Amino acid sequence: EVSNQTPGTPRSTREWQAADSAHFLHPFTDHQALAAKGARVITRGEGIYVWDSEGHRILDAMSGLWCVNVGYGQPALEDAALRQMRTLPFYNAFFQTTTPPAVMLAERLAGIAPGFKHVFFSSSGSEANDTNIRLVRRYWDLMGQPQRQVIISRRNAYHGSTLAAASLGGMPAMHAQGGLPIPGIVHIEQPHDWAHREGAARGLTRDDFGRLAASWLEDKILELGSETVAAFIAEPVQGAGGVIVPADTYWPEVQRICERHGVLLISDEVICGFGRTGQWWGSQTFGSRPDLMTFAKGITSGYVPLGGVMVGERVAQVLIERGGEFEHGYTYSGHPVACAVALANLDLIEQLGLVQRVREDTGPWLARQLATLQDHPIVGGVQSCGLMAAVQLSREPRTGAAFDPAHAIGMVCRRHCFDHGLVMRAVGDRMIVAPPLVITREQIDEMMGLVRQALDRTWEEARASGWV
Numbered sequence: 001e002v003s004n005q006t007p008g009t010p011r012s013t014r015e016w017q018a019a020d021s022a023h024f025l026h027p028f029t030d031h032q033a034l035a036a037k038g039a040r041v042i043t044r045g046e047g048i049y050v051w052d053s054e055g056h057r058i059l060d061a062m063s064g065l066w067c068v069n070v071g072y073g074q075p076a077l078e079d080a081a082l083r084q085m086r087t088l089p090f091y092n093a094f095f096q097t098t099t100p101p102a103v104m105l106a107e108r109l110a111g112i113a114p115g116f117k118h119v120f121f122s123s124s125g126s127e128a129n130d131t132n133i134r135l136v137r138r139y140w141d142l143m144g145q146p147q148r149q150v151i152i153s154r155r156n157a158y159h160g161s162t163l164a165a166a167s168l169g170g171m172p173a174m175h176a177q178g179g180l181p182i183p184g185i186v187h188i189e190q191p192h193d194w195a196h197r198e199g200a201a202r203g204l205t206r207d208d209f210g211r212l213a214a215s216w217l218e219d220k221i222l223e224l225g226s227e228t229v230a231a232f233i234a235e236p237v238q239g240a241g242g243v244i245v246p247a248d249t250y251w252p253e254v255q256r257i258c259e260r261h262g263v264l265l266i267s268d269e270v271i272c273g274f275g276r277t278g279q280w281w282g283s284q285t286f287g288s289r290p291d292l293m294t295f296a297k298g299i300t301s302g303y304v305p306l307g308g309v310m311v312g313e314r315v316a317q318v319l320i321e322r323g324g325e326f327e328h329g330y331t332y333s334g335h336p337v338a339c340a341v342a343l344a345n346l347d348l349i350e351q352l353g354l355v356q357r358v359r360e361d362t363g364p365w366l367a368r369q370l371a372t373l374q375d376h377p378i379v380g381g382v383q384s385c386g387l388m389a390a391v392q393l394s395r396e397p398r399t400g401a402a403f404d405p406a407h408a409i410g411m412v413c414r415r416h417c418f419d420h421g422l423v424m425r426a427v428g429d430r431m432i433v434a435p436p437l438v439i440t441r442e443q444i445d446e447m448m449g450l451v452r453q454a455l456d457r458t459w460e461e462a463r464a465s466g467w468v
């Protein structure tokens with residue numbers, strides 16, 4: 001079958017796949033395995049759906065990669081890009097020059113990020129987190145405390161894939177390739193009650209475990225000596241780590257610990273920012289007041305690359321008043337087309353009332369629908385925050401027993417999802433959804449119907465294989 005949705009010469013799926021594996025090294029991919037199988041070719045999107053080159057409609061419950069928050073095919077974003085491309089497709093911001101879209105976006109972001117007046121732009125979340133490292137170290141230099149170098153992060157965190165961002169992240173498989181982490185970055189345990197259910201969390205209430213997990217930050221600060229610690233970085237809800245929603249007690253305690261020891265707090269809002277949790281920022285949902293916030297993805301709904309760091313006044317004022325030149329930046333810092341698309345995207349989020357809708361309507365609706373999975377024979381638990389959710393698979397929900405990792409049950413479930421026209425992500429044995437914020441209640445019901453079917457098929461396969 002020939003796909004005629006794509007510009008250029010129409011090609012069959014097989015032809016796309018052959019050219020793909022001949023030339024395109026995909027990110028986070030076993031290239032040999034992909035070449036043997038052939039990539040799924042996505043050719044078109046509309047609303048919460050994408051279509052592949054075989055004409056299958058797929059409900060995109062992952063918003064592309066946690067980013068297409070306003071859904072596919074929004075003319076306002078397309079028009080904004082085209083208009084800006086025709087007016088001024090690029091100009092730099094290095095040499096005492098600026099462009100109207102970058103100025104307007106910076107001003108606009110200051111309006112939606114309480115307590116923040118300044119922003120540093122990048123093109124991705126990884127670059128923004130690299131910026132964070134340089135910013136906080138520069139801040140402490142300027143403060144006359146150059147020994148404050150260490151940044152504390154968490155195991156199983158995801159902060160990006162550059163050398164520095166991957167070091168901030170806490171993914172062992174990433175650290176194993178290329179000798180990471182870089183010096184000056186240390187990790188503490190995550191506030192993941194399921195992962196700690198047979199250890200630190202045993203016998204504790206969720207709230208008590210939240211306080212305990214926060215105390216690990218203070219233990220680490222004291223172990224290192226607070227005079228050596230520059231910052232703590234964390235995602236409000238760990239996303240790529242498996243949608244790990246901390247107890248309500250966690251973030252307020254982290255905030256108090258950072259304040260007590262003068263440590264800067266960086267909230268990585270790359271996934272949680274722009275409405276995903278039902279507020280503009282995840283830190284608002286969880287009650288922290290970060291000094292810096294990383295953003296990317298949802299700022300443009302993924303239509304074009306853009307990221308950056310919201311820089312709070314504590315840091316910004318030191319940089320501005322004592323600074324001299326900050327030797328850091330990217331060709332595309334403040335890219336006018338990306339900024340124009342971001343402005344149109346923020347307008348649309350406001351016009352559609354998406355943040356409030358997630359908080360008051362679709363988020364609670366998703367939580368209710370998820371709760372109906374609790375008694376499914378392979379569901380050990382469900383968790384959600386706004387429109388991000390996880391379904392924990394378990395061989396024996398009553399005891400919380402895990403599947404044998406060799407059976408890769410998450411991948412089995414993901415295959416059944418694809419077969420039913422649903423994109424759901426597997427993080428180990430946790431199945432993840434984070435649908436576009438434009439999703440309606442009816443579409444959530446449709447999504448949950450597909451999720452249930454995939455879980456049923458997974459259970460049947462597990463039973464037939466003798467894994468349960």
Ligand code: PMP
Pocket residue numbers: 123124125126127129158159160161235239240268269270271296297307
């Ligand atoms: N931080 C978080 C919390 C993320 O989820 C991601 C991407 N998934 C990043 C940083 C890195 O962003 P990018 O892929 O745009 O570099």
